[in-house]
Amino acid sequence: MPAQHPSLLKISLTLIATIFIGEGLIMLILPLLGPMSVTATALLDATLLAVIMIPVVILRVLNPAKESIAALKKAKFKAYAREDHMLSVLNTLALVKDNETGTHIIRTQKYVALLAYRLREMGQYLDCLDDEFIVRIIKVAPLHDLGKVGISDQLLNKLGQLTDSEREIINGHALIGESILAAANLNIDDDFMATAIHVAGAHHEKWDGSGYPRNLRGNEIPLAGRIMAVADVYDALVTERPYKKPWTHEQAVEEIIKNKGIAFDPIVTEAFVLEQDHFKEVLEQYRDN
Numbered sequence: 001m002p003a004q005h006p007s008l009l010k011i012s013l014t015l016i017a018t019i020f021i022g023e024g025l026i027m028l029i030l031p032l033l034g035p036m037s038v039t040a041t042a043l044l045d046a047t048l049l050a051v052i053m054i055p056v057v058i059l060r061v062l063n064p065a066k067e068s069i070a071a072l073k074k075a076k077f078k079a080y081a082r083e084d085h086m087l088s089v090l091n092t093l094a095l096v097k098d099n100e101t102g103t104h105i106i107r108t109q110k111y112v113a114l115l116a117y118r119l120r121e122m123g124q125y126l127d128c129l130d131d132e133f134i135v136r137i138i139k140v141a142p143l144h145d146l147g148k149v150g151i152s153d154q155l156l157n158k159l160g161q162l163t164d165s166e167r168e169i170i171n172g173h174a175l176i177g178e179s180i181l182a183a184a185n186l187n188i189d190d191d192f193m194a195t196a197i198h199v200a201g202a203h204h205e206k207w208d209g210s211g212y213p214r215n216l217r218g219n220e221i222p223l224a225g226r227i228m229a230v231a232d233v234y235d236a237l238v239t240e241r242p243y244k245k246p247w248t249h250e251q252a253v254e255e256i257i258k259n260k261g262i263a264f265d266p267i268v269t270e271a272f273v274l275e276q277d278h279f280k281e282v283l284e285q286y287r288d289n
């Protein structure tokens, strides 16, 4: 059973009552001490009131406040632990089915961190990019392709050209990912889940409105999706896939710049340009075997 803490009203009433009773007692005591100057009376009054108030403030204000802060910290810690647990379950699910490698997940998570911190350094999207948002987007980045659990292995691993209907089925992974996350929303912080849903559902949207699943355009696309898009595409370009050879880092940078304001948010693209050397470092550090 959690400890019950006195309400602000109770605390206020206790303090008022203590001052009232304390002052009454002091007024009774002071005349017994004989004649004194006004200054001495005021000083003695203040000192006696402080002596009466200090233990009351400690017992009725400071101690309960400390307990409340400790209880809040504990609740927050429990919420984080629950989020981490939920994340690791979903991550495992995503990895089991993902036709891409585990290093793709690690690299894209690191690219997302580079872009988010750089955007903040550039003074962009500051209304969104507080510490909590950045921690959240880094944590949920590995879930961007979670929806692939709903697509058959045969189709995901198909070599060669996909038909239009096959492409459409694969594109469905964005909405499937969103639905899984919405259904998994078990008492987890709303902002956390919203960021996960944005990453999974909007990482294939394009700035000019030609992306999927909703053809969102410009700032209609959640920022988490716009950041994830650049990270995901860079990694797809520079790594080998069943249907393509890896591009060089320089070719990938050129391609992303070419798509500034077309596929990608122009400001996120600028952040990418400034971070390109760090992207290359991440790629080299976490190369696929």
Ligand SMILES: [Fe+2]
Pocket: 144, 145, 173, 203, 204
């Ligand atoms: Fe995807």
Ligand SMILES: [Fe+2]
Pocket: 100, 104, 108, 144, 145, 232
């Ligand atoms: Fe991906």
